[in-house]
Amino acid sequence: MLRSVFLLTLCASVALCASEYRVKKASRASLNRLKRLINEKTEQQHSDEKKLIGVLDDSPLLVRDPTAQRHHDELAVNNLDEYFQGDVELSETQVEILEKEIVESAEDSKARRRRKVGKAPLYKRWDRTRPISYDFASSVPYSTRIKIRQAIQLWERKTCVRFQESGPNVDRLEFFDGGGCSSFVGRTGGTQGISISTPGCDVVGIISHEIGHALGIFHEQARPDQSSHITVNYRNIPIGRWNNFYPVSLSQADVFGLPYDAGSVMHYGAYGFATDPYTPTITTTDKNLQSTIGQRAGPSFLDFAAINIAYGCNQHCGYLPCRHNGYPNPNNCSECLCPDGFSGSICQYVQYTSCGAHIAVSQDSVSIYSPNHPYQFDSNSECVWLLEAPPGGKVFLEFEDVFQFGCEDTCDKSFVEVKTGPDFRVTGYRFCCSTRPTKRFQTLGNEMLVLFKGNRERSRGFKARVWSDVSPIFTTTSSTTTAATTTTTVSTTALTTVAVEESTTERLSVAVSHGVSGKEVAVKSVADAGNGSARESVSKRIANEKKNAHATSWFVLQERTF
Structure with missing residues (x-):
């Protein structure tokens, strides 16, 4: 030693x-x-x-786009004859172990x-x-x-x-x-x-x-x-x-x-x-994952999860009711590590971005689209939409109109990604280039996540129509309060009522952009009843959501006094 x-x-x-x-x-x-x-x-x-x-070549997804740039990875650099599986080094002992295993292995x-x-x-x-x-x-x-x-x-x-x-x-x-x-x-x-x-x-x-x-x-x-x-x-x-x-x-x-x-x-x-x-x-067996494989932007949510499990990183953490397949953060056991697109201490919220929203969908379709569509989005823009159907319902999505992104074999710079759930840990279907996907996407549960990233050159992006197979049930607009929580109700005049319970410091972070074309959306909070500072916080949040509502620009977001 x-x-x-x-x-x-x-x-x-x-x-x-x-x-x-x-x-x-x-x-x-x-x-x-x-x-x-x-x-x-x-x-x-x-x-x-x-x-x-x-x-x-039996599917359009399997024909390499002639305009696509070669995706740069380690295989493009290496002398492939020098390594195992393209980039893996082996010692003499490891070679001997592998040889012995291959010779002795039976089909299992x-x-x-x-x-x-x-x-x-x-x-x-x-x-x-x-x-x-x-x-x-x-x-x-x-x-x-x-x-x-x-x-x-x-x-x-x-x-x-x-x-x-x-x-x-x-x-x-x-x-x-x-x-x-x-x-x-x-x-x-x-x-x-x-x-x-x-x-x-x-x-x-x-x-x-x-x-x-x-x-x-x-x-x-x-x-x-x-x-x-x-x-x-x-x-x-x-x-x-x-x-x-x-x-x-x-x-x-x-x-x-x-x-x-x-x-x-x-x-x-x-x-x-x-x-x-x-x-x-x-x-890929699921052809819609063909442009997802090969990304070299960085480790995925499941790459991190594999290391955390292998090294026992969460052994010191207690139980947390993490939502959307999150798990306790080994570096801060009081909060959850969330899959891409989610945020909050227990992954209860959609990730806050300069655009996007948490939308309650119904049988009347609405549209979501990249910033400025059908014109070019700005570089380095990012949006996340959480589309939620009523319990027992499914969410559907179809791309329509102009579809245009920078084109590479692997979509990891500018792309739109669809996660149909209910397991949001896995990377979803990523699409780029200029061939609009023709598939109608359907969730297994009642939530769908759509992520847009414009990290490269400016393009025209995407537009998609979303809807559910069921409509929400009408409920009465109401609000209750306790020492620490508030029930906030988001109601449309003719369609949707959604109640969410959240802390007073985080109210309205979910209850936004609910409704359909031509319907007025009214936001009610117990803070309106007299707490001036809380009222100001709510007003700022609503103003933010108004600014971010370009994805569903026909919504009229209106703060009311109840």
Whole structure:
């Protein structure tokens, strides 16, 4: 141990010495031997020609848009022959373990149902009670170091895992420029490298992907339940690269009961390893998820959840009645971590944005649309709509009119996303480019979430018609009060009455924008009865909602005295 610490001290500022001290990766000969073994097994499993062909161009969603820009990820940078599954480093010991497992493994249907974070003996996790030490090799420029720190902060913000630059631990990470983007999976012991080359890998989303590997996450499309969620088009992949799609076995990993997430930052894009660049190598079983896979904006809600479960991050938190599939925040047990689009201490509210709303829908359809539609939206704009049908009802959505976004193979910059629930943890259907989706979307429960992001160049965005299969039941407008809570009723003159109970400091954050075209919306609060400061707070909230009501601009939001 003393020798290890001494070597680490000597090598801390010397790039050459550091590279010699790093955990050694498997030789090219060993890696090629493993790949051949996997290729042979894959060929045997998929000897049926129909399985090899997979799904080709039988749907408009599966035809690559000729105007789409190539989505930039680690596969676009790497020499794919140097790595396992495109960007994963393996040690000689890990190669031997995998070879033995493949040779000895029997067909086991249970092994195809779980996956995500690596477990012993092949992979080890870090000690969550100690920060993960990391360093930079001299080959990493200052600008890239900033992005690496930003990627680290993404993981720290929503998990209990902590990192410490130039920390004291013998087991540590070293970021270096190895001519590609790569990482070992989990903790190997000693100094393990994460290669972040500049230019190419110096993107926060790609860096967060490689850090995800180091924390113990495999590729999402390599889950043992792969075949239930994607089809691999082996006909469009050189036989020597079939190994890149080999699913991880149950003995190597666990999913902890988390659902498959097409929007994971650990998921391949649709065209990786393709012989024909216009035909996908991965087709999602649900075709509307095709443009969701491959995002490199950052870890998804379920990526964070996997690490929090694997590292026991929530063990110290008590019960919280988190709504919309949230869970206690390991960094603040008094509040919930919420899926994208939700906010509030227990995820009870729609995320506040400069546009969007919480809308109670009925059988009379209303429209939602991106800012300024049919004209161009501003860059960096964002909207969230929570569409709610009465209990027992469903929400329906159809896109109409002009549909236009910047076009890439993966929609992770400017897009509209539809989540049909009731599990809001998973990333929804994302659409970009200029082909308007033709599907009529329907919820499983009574809530639908629609997210719009305009993070790139300005485009004309989208417009959609939404409605429910049932209308709300009339109730009498009323209000009650206690020492700490207020019941706020939002009533339309002919259609909708919705009651929400909330704290006095948060009243009206949900009860807004309820109604349909041509109907007057009146907002009533017990604060109107005489509490001047509360009345002022309510008035400001209503003014805000008036400003944000462009999505349903025919609404007349009117504060009344009751």
